[in-house]
Amino acid sequence: MLERYREITGRIEDAARRAGREPSEITLVAVSKTFPADEIRRVHELGHVDFGENKVQELTDKADELGDLPDIRWHMIGHLQRNKAKDIVARVDLFHALDSVRLARKLHARLEMEDEHMDCLVQVNISGEDSKYGVPARKLESLLDEIGRFDRLRLKGLMTLASPANDPEEVRSEFASMREIAAGVEKRLKIGENGPILSMGMSNDFEVAIEEGATHVRIGSAIFGPRTYDG
Numbered sequence: 001m002l003e004r005y006r007e008i009t010g011r012i013e014d015a016a017r018r019a020g021r022e023p024s025e026i027t028l029v030a031v032s033k034t035f036p037a038d039e040i041r042r043v044h045e046l047g048h049v050d051f052g053e054n055k056v057q058e059l060t061d062k063a064d065e066l067g068d069l070p071d072i073r074w075h076m077i078g079h080l081q082r083n084k085a086k087d088i089v090a091r092v093d094l095f096h097a098l099d100s101v102r103l104a105r106k107l108h109a110r111l112e113m114e115d116e117h118m119d120c121l122v123q124v125n126i127s128g129e130d131s132k133y134g135v136p137a138r139k140l141e142s143l144l145d146e147i148g149r150f151d152r153l154r155l156k157g158l159m160t161l162a163s164p165a166n167d168p169e170e171v172r173s174e175f176a177s178m179r180e181i182a183a184g185v186e187k188r189l190k191i192g193e194n195g196p197i198l199s200m201g202m203s204n205d206f207e208v209a210i211e212e213g214a215t216h217v218r219i220g221s222a223i224f225g226p227r228t229y230d231g
């Protein structure tokens with residue numbers, strides 16, 4: 001695993017340089033779903049702090065177990081049911097999968113209760129097919145306008161899953177579209193000087209995603225190994 005981690009960080013740096021970008025502009029979110037807290041601990045020992053989970057229960061269990069690591073940053077990358085909104089507030093550093101007004105309202109209410117704020121990305125369904133989650137690109141602007149009033153949600157950028165592909169070149173155009181879409185909605189986001197966050201690219205396509213502008217890549221199996229069941 002540690003070998004694989006080093007290899008992946010090297011490939012991220014190479015992809016960034018190929019695109020004329022600084023490797024420090026790219027955040028690697030190590031997707032630890034289905035793997036035990038001990039394996040997270042081993043990657044953390046290398047100085048890595050960003051970890052992603054796609055299920056609330058698994059995230060909160062691991063966060064509890066690793067509570068002695070104060071610098072760890074948790075990314076909730078999966079679909080969130082409204083009735084679980086209360087469980088991630090104040091525990092998650094970046095929520096990648098906001099995709100409805102109803103969920104935004106629920107999160108906002110809970111954040112208000114706890115006097116907290118949360119950094120969020122809106123998930124865009126760029127493939128336009130079979131994916132259940134994410135807002136279609138054509139509806140993004142109106143969604144952002146509606147959730148913009150929930151001021152406890154800090155809308156930092158966009159997230160997407162590209163279509164499944166054997167060759168990552170097949171989805172380069174999806175990543176490129178995401179960059180254009182993000183640029184088009186920048187004024188509706190609460191972004192800092194580094195521009196919008198673009199969370200895109202996984203084990204099989206992260207280099208192409210970085211070449212097309214990803215700021216966050218979510219990589220699981222290429223670091224932790226194959227999953228025996230699907231998280």
Ligand SMILES: *Cc1c(COP(=O)(O)O)cnc(C)c1O
Nearest residue numbers: 031054077202203218219220221
């Ligand atoms: C599992 C998962 C990933 C990582 O997938 P790998 O192919 O293992 O790199 C990235 N994003 C989301 C939303 C996931 O659920």
